[in-house]
Amino acid sequence: MELFNSKLDEARDKPIITCLEYIREYLTKRIVNVHKVLDKCKGSLSTTATTILENNKTEASKMRVLFNGADKYQVTGLWMEQYVVNLKERSCTCRKWDITGIPCQHAIAAMYDKMQNGSECGDPEAWVSKCYWLSTWNAMYQHTIDPINGRSMWPRSDCPTTLLPPKHHKQVGRPQKKRKRAVDEPTQSLLSVIRQVMGNGDVKEVTNFKPKKFTFSSVLIYDKLVNLLVLFVMVAMSSINHTLAKACSKGCY
Ligand SMILES: [Zn+2]
Numbered sequence: 002m003e004l005f006n007s008k009l010d011e012a013r014d015k016p017i018i019t020c021l022e023y024i025r026e027y028l029t030k031r032i033v034n035v036h037k038v039l040d041k042c043k044g045s046l047s048t049t050a051t052t053i054l055e056n057n058k059t060e061a062s063k064m065r066v067l068f069n070g071a072d073k074y075q076v077t078g079l080w081m082e083q084y085v086v087n088l089k090e091r092s093c094t095c096r097k098w099d100i101t102g103i104p105c106q107h108a109i110a111a112m113y114d115k116m117q118n119g120s121e122c123g124d125p126e127a128w129v130s131k132c133y134w135l136s137t138w139n140a141m142y143q144h145t146i147d148p149i150n151g152r153s154m155w156p157r158s159d160c161p162t163t164l165l166p167p168k169h170h171k172q173v174g175r176p177q178k179k180r181k182r183a184v185d186e187p188t189q190s191l192l193s194v195i196r197q198v199m200g201n202g203d204v205k206e207v208t209n210f211k212p213k214k215f216t217f218s219s220v221l222i223y224d225k226l227v228n229l230l231v232l233f234v235m236v237a238m239s240s241i242n243h244t245l246a247k248a249c250s251k252g253c254y
Contacts, residue, residue: 029146036142042135045126050103050133054125057106064110068118074111086111091128102130 012023044051067075072089084094084107092098097105104112104125115122131137182188 025146025149029148032142032145035138039135039138039142045135046129047133047135047138050129053101053103054129057104057109058125060106061109061113064107066110066114068111068114074107074114076107076110078107088112088115088122102132104128 008027009020009024012020015023038048042048046054063079065077067077069075072087074086074088075083076086076093077083086093086108088108088111091108093105093107095105095107097103098108108128109125112122112125112128
């Protein structure tokens with residue numbers, strides 16, 4: 002069921018007719034794929050169940066079995082691991098048979114012991130859950146879905162009702178105008194700083210930041226101030242030189 006739900010993700014938000022068409026086409030393809038797999042399978046079980054069962058059969062030959070005279074068997078492995086098998090209830094205390102539906106190595110060892118003692122037991126394949134049988138798969142997927150014509154060939158409905166969209170309901174409160182930013186998206190102020198540092202001229206396109214520009218008058222005032230400063234320094238230097246010259250002429254040095 003969960004697998005089917007995950008396959009419908011693409012069609013879940015589509016209109017009902019589109020969604021139903023998606024499901025129909027998906028099931029058509031799935032049935033064909035299952036038929037292809039069934040054609041490749043050999044034996045009476047699915048490929049997975051056959052592989053697991055063959056491995057368990059190999060391990061079962063190494064087990065030691067003790068029969069209690071009723072339906073239970075005590076099965077001991079090479080590493081002294083020991084479990085109880087109940088063939089009547091189709092269970093083993095290792096829980097593998099109960100969970101998977103495929104007889105574990107202990108259960109198969111008990112079956113072999115039962116056969117050696119002359120009792121009718123049947124092949125281990127017969128003890129596997131029917132959900133692994135190819136006959137069950139064939140029965141489940143025996144039906145096919147017929148293809149259909151396009152919408153232009155569909156018969157028109159006699160239903161007089163016209164489906165109208167639902168009435169628009171205005172939400173309470175002021176509608177939000179600002180775009181929601183992503184979690185890792187930088188804020189507007191940070192973008193302004195980045196643009197200012199980088200010196201990009203496309204500031205207006207990204208943010209509302211406007212870099213300050215020097216006008217003609219401000220540049221003129223700045224030049225005058227620099228000239229005054231240079232003049233002041235030159236006057237100061239000349240007065241110092243004049244003082245030094247006077248001192249030398251008086252013979253101070
Ligand atoms: Zn077991």
